[in-house]
Amino acid sequence: MVKRKDGIERKALLLKEATRVFAQKGFRDTTIADICRAAHSNTAAVNYYFGSKEDLYAEVWKSAFHTALQQFPLDGGLPPNATPVDQLKALIRAHLYRMLDDGTLGHAGQILLMELTNPTKSLEFIKNDVIAPLRQQVRGIIRRLLGEAATEEQVAFCAMSVIHQCFGFGLKRDRLPQLFQSMKKTQLVEALVEHITLFSLAGISAVKKTRRERTTLCEKK
Amino acid sequence: MVKRKDGIERKALLLKEATRVFAQKGFRDTTIADICRAAHSNTAAVNYYFGSKEDLYAEVWKSAFHTALQQFPLDGGLPPNATPVDQLKALIRAHLYRMLDDGTLGHAGQILLMELTNPTKSLEFIKNDVIAPLRQQVRGIIRRLLGEAATEEQVAFCAMSVIHQCFGFGLKRDRLPQLFQSMKKTQLVEALVEHITLFSLAGISAVKKTRRERTTLCEKK
DNA sequence: CGCCATCTTAAATAAGCAATTAACTTAATC
């Protein structure tokens, strides 16, 4: 009945270090000993506080995505009546920061990419809790940009083109500074936001201009 | 001095099954037993023929990328005097097939994505042998599309936008048929080729139209 | 202080896996 505060402090530290190590090395390559060493704890600590390595991993991505979404909400912090162009730009910026941030923010993106290429059991949850609402959000914005005349397929394709550009930079996360040595990180990210927004808006406009018949292979209903 | 042919047959079978299993589960999650079971061989076979699990993995990606590049060469099989637009489209198609093919072709893409998010020791080789020449190829085409006035940074950003769109579809490889149930696979891939080409050419044109000063943060020399 | 739940620790346990070994079988060449 008597709770001590040193316990919850250590638990929080373990979660933080676990997030970092998992994001860096992935679930399978991370040992409990790695995490406990980073948190200056005994190897039994993980099992004591979280039950198992798997349970800890689940806690990690839950908290990582929670903070990431809190810091960069799906609507980008914009009022609901913002123009779709502004919404798109905010969305791209949020994604890039989620992917490229050096702190906790970036860890969520790292873990997401690893789950997509190398799934653990957690992928199902991630798909439902993270990817699905995100897809809704992106498609909503694209729909407004393309107009009612566009097919569902056109919306889906454009949404993927935008998102994949952002995700792709997560893949080169570690190599980006090397590729663009002369730029500061924040400069680089903002330049990328500008580029992806410009590139994508042009792409979306081009799709909008195509005749509808060309792309109605899908959506027969 | 006496060579037997049953050995090289088994070795080839092991390589083939190893490629499939590695592409599906990744290096760390694949056990030697998994591979040998798939190839109807004893667990000692991998060490007998390849020396170690790591050496086998190296053989796997070498052969996988070799076949992938043979089937879809960097120039897309086009004559050197082809228009950059045709070259871009051929490149996009080649990438998509490398990412989405169900057979051996697709395995190279799977392994590449896993290496990028979750590197093993092999990543350095992959970067030098696969990624670097590819980047050269893409940037060459983009450069021709953007013209001499464009900055190196603009070329690099556009190249990434194009490539990442293709890579991104590799990330959803398994979920694509589910998202577009009504389309046959080949239909879907060709539709994606059309979409990415259209989208990217529009994006590149838009970048070309921007004033040079806006994007000269990099490349001070 | 003295109780007791909470937390910490070192050591033990057990499971999984890559790699090795040595005995055994097969196929090519004479």
Add this chain to the structure above:
DNA sequence: GATTAAGTTAATTGCTTATTTAAGATGGCG
């Protein structure tokens, strides 16, 4: 068909790692 290198096999070794255990230390509260 005898010889021998090549290939195959089951059993074993040794290492890494998640998890458990039980004993010990610590902090809050009466």
